[in-house]
Amino acid sequence: MWGRTEQQDFRSRVRGCLLGGAIGDALGAGVEFDSLSAIREAHGAAGVTDYVPAYGRRGAITDDTQMTLFTTDGLIRAHVRRDTGAWHPPTDVHAAYRRWAVTQRDWGPDERKEEDGWLAREEWLYAQRSPGKTCLSGLSDERMGTLESPKNPESKGCGTVMRSAPFGLLVGWEPQLVFQLSVECAAQTHGHPTGYLAAGAFSVIVHALARKDSLDHAVQKALAMLATRPDHEETTDALKRALGAMRQGMPSAERVEALGKGWTAEEALSIGVYCALVAEDVRHGLLLAVNHGGDSDSTGSVCGNLLGTIHGETALPPAWVAxxxxxxxVLELADDFAMEMTQGPALHAPGAASQAWLARYPRA
Structure with a gap:
């Protein structure tokens, strides 16, 4: 049973997670393909200190945030569909990712059906923001990749990690189940063990933070869970490097770059975790996470998910939120997710349901 205080705290963390990730994504969007020297030459010795134009505007998000939103949508739909007796969340998340894939090839939502739900009809999401080719190819047909038969079995790109924070917000689930769901959904596009294990580790870290654990302890929980899985070594080593870098001195862009570029799942996880661990505040952590010569939007997104979950949405820099x-x-979806997770039985049940809720998240 959720009390009012607990509901409000959880909603703040969900908002913080989704908004924080989107802000980190937007901060890195304009420098994603630039070297550190190019960033400093264009923006000064401190590098990027604010949004820079990307995709024709300041504050633009990329496919990282797009896919995170559809992950969230898929998880809500899974819980709503449970009333029908159908309970297989990977299928619902896969359907959500397929709805995202449509936004990458259609001009707009005119052809979307009622059963697609409200998020798929948001016109601003119909924009290509450098979507990962592996994500697109993994979702190009109806077959759902599984751990036994994954899509793109050689790929360990960061497209798994950057979309997986919402699994960690399933605070009513046991961490082992969160990990399993996350890795199963990652295998829908990226079949290399490091690709899906890094996603599972990230989700478990977010899960511990949403349950008010410390980040250091959350990482230790992820490491313990990874140790039980075959082929975990790359992901485990990446997290241990993040912990080690924290003890090596003052944070710097060079120390971030020593962890990698962020193009692969384990490197994006390592950089995002390191920057969150050493962050003096949300602003400091996010800027550290995007000022390097690599996949700045994805590392910024991962760091933002973590810091937002820890501190809640009121800790995010207001000008960046605005x-x-x-x-x-983002806020509408975050609030819907929080309401579903805390008050779902009041919204829908096998015998009765809010028709407005079912119009937003159809059971079909």
Whole structure:
């Protein structure tokens, strides 16, 4: 049973996670493909200190945030569909990712059906923001990749990690189940063990933070869970490097770059975790996470998910929140997720349901 205080705290962490990730994504979007020297030459010795234009505007998000939103949507739909007796969340998340894939090839939502739900009809999401080719190819047909038969079995790109924070917000689930769901959904596009294990580790870290654990302890929980899985070594080593870097001195862009570029799942996880661990505050951590020569939007997104979950949405820099593309949609979805997780039985049940809720999240 959720008390009012617990509900409010959880909603703040969900908002913080989704908004924080989107802000980190937007901060890195304009420098994603630039070297550190190019970033400093263009923006000064401190590098990026604010949003820079990307995709025709400041505060623009990328495919990282798009896919995170559809992950969230899929998880809500899974819980709503449970009333029908159908309970297989990977299928619902896969359907959500397929709805995202449509936004990458259609001009707009005119052809979307009622059963697609409200998020798929958000016109601003119909924009290509350098979507990962592996994500697109993994979702190009109806077959759902599984751990036994994954899509793109050689790929360990960061497209798994950058979309997986919402699994960690399933605070009513046991961490082992969160980990398993996350890795199963990652295998829908990326079949290399490091690709899906890094996603599972990230989700478990977010899960511990959403349950008010410390980040250091959350990482230790992820390491313990990884140790039980075959082929975990790359992901385990990446997390241990993040912990080791924290003890090596003052944070710097060079120390971030020593962890990798962030193009692969384990490197994006390592950089995002390191920057969150050493962050003096949300602003400091996010800027550290995007000022390097690599996949700045993905590492910024991972770091933002972590810091937002720890501190809640009121700790996010207000000017960045105000200018963020799609802020209203992110908040609307975050609040819906929090309401479903805390008050789902009041919204829908096998015998009765809010028709407004089912219009937003159809059981079909």
């Amino acid at each position: 200018e963020l593309e799609g802020r209203a949609t």
